[in-house]
Amino acid sequence: MEKYQGEKKRLYMKENSIAHLFSFPAEKYVEVHEYQRDDWIIQEGMRPAFLFYVIEGKAKIYITHQNGKVSLINFINENEYIGEMELLHDVYYTKGIQALTKTVCIAFPIHYYRTQLLEDTKFLIELTKFLSVKATLMAAKYSQSLAFPLENRLADFILQTADNGVYKEKHVVVCDYLGVSYRHLLHVLTQFCDKGYLQKEGRSYRIKQCHFLHELAEMLKNK
Amino acid sequence: MEKYQGEKKRLYMKENSIAHLFSFPAEKYVEVHEYQRDDWIIQEGMRPAFLFYVIEGKAKIYITHQNGKVSLINFINENEYIGEMELLHDVYYTKGIQALTKTVCIAFPIHYYRTQLLEDTKFLIELTKFLSVKATLMAAKYSQSLAFPLENRLADFILQTADNGVYKEKHVVVCDYLGVSYRHLLHVLTQFCDKGYLQKEGRSYRIKQCHFLHELAEMLKNK
DNA sequence: GGAAAAATATGAGATATCTCCTATTTTTGA
DNA sequence: TCAAAAATAGGAGATATCTCATATTTTTCC
16 A cells, blocks of 8 residues: 655645535545555454545445455445444444555544544435445345346346456456355356357457347346 | 324424434424335335434335345334435435334434435434445345355344344245345254254243354354 | 466256145135 | 134155265466
């Protein structure tokens, strides 16, 4: 992790203003942190000292269960908060946050800002919207995971992450995310190939029959 | 549904003050609604006209999937909001809310209150906390449902809902909640009886070996 | 550059969970 | 009060998913 200092920090903050997030000037004590891919922004079980706002990059939220299974609970994208749970609650089991790409965040020392943030309407309303989306999304994922087999959820995931008709996510990440074993994921991917929905090209997959995948994915949606 | 009027309404509002929830007087346009068990407070897919605050009772959040499966996403208890998603978002797929017991809510016409509510720090901070708990809970349920078999999740549920050492939830509700088939739920309950954890008494179950259940349930928790 | 670690790949058998079926009991509502 | 609907109960076979084992390829890092 690199902490931007001096001129570099000033420049970065100038080009990525956070003024619109608050109704008070919040620049004074903030830091700018840059994490590399696979760096842990927050370690599981360790209470963070900062509230982070992601300016660029992408990260993953992980939790480790007692039986050894690891769940990738969700992805975090630009313009989202990290560590807001710890800001709001004194007691909270902190989940692990790992950078998926190079990630730059504005880091607000909770110690300094907590009181002020929790009195700021502008901040609160944004946070409320963010959390409501998060809650809705988790509820959707939860109920879908129980109501549909991997086939449907994977089809949705492939369509969401495919780039230019090519799917090439890492299997290991995907099974943590979709909550299935590595073996089973490969099994269903092979099925998709056998049925002609996908075609394997080296270690990525080209989408051949988009509309069948769409049909499977559509099942998840409520209209 | 009964809408309290005149003296009944005034009395009820007096005995169940909501003044602590807002920094402005919010009584003028509110209504008091009483729902009976199994009444739909909000119908799935129908945008509600009110934000509700539950004063007494208990309700269930349901979503129906395209494949016909129904998920009981969560329970709603006293001092919780209903319809907050629609307050915050213009576009939102509304889930069904059904009263589990007699339920009395304060109903705020969104039309009148929306702007004022979204500017009120006191309200926002409570709502933010409520949503953060909801998001955390859903994330926990999601990852647990993928990482553990019914055995563990059911043990936890039994311990949480048992009254005086006796478990007697309705099977039909429980399978929607835990996302398993009726058949499988019965199967695992029978296993618990065979192993001596539970003992069937008519249509309820007496807990005999609490500590085995605890062990199963503990697996879910992160410490 | 090469050894160790991580990721990919696949087979085979086990098990958690589902679907479909049928029967009985309880609850509901006209 | 009685018929219909809902809930309980359990059998049997299907399937979605898991575990374990093993081999190859790719990536990491000293």
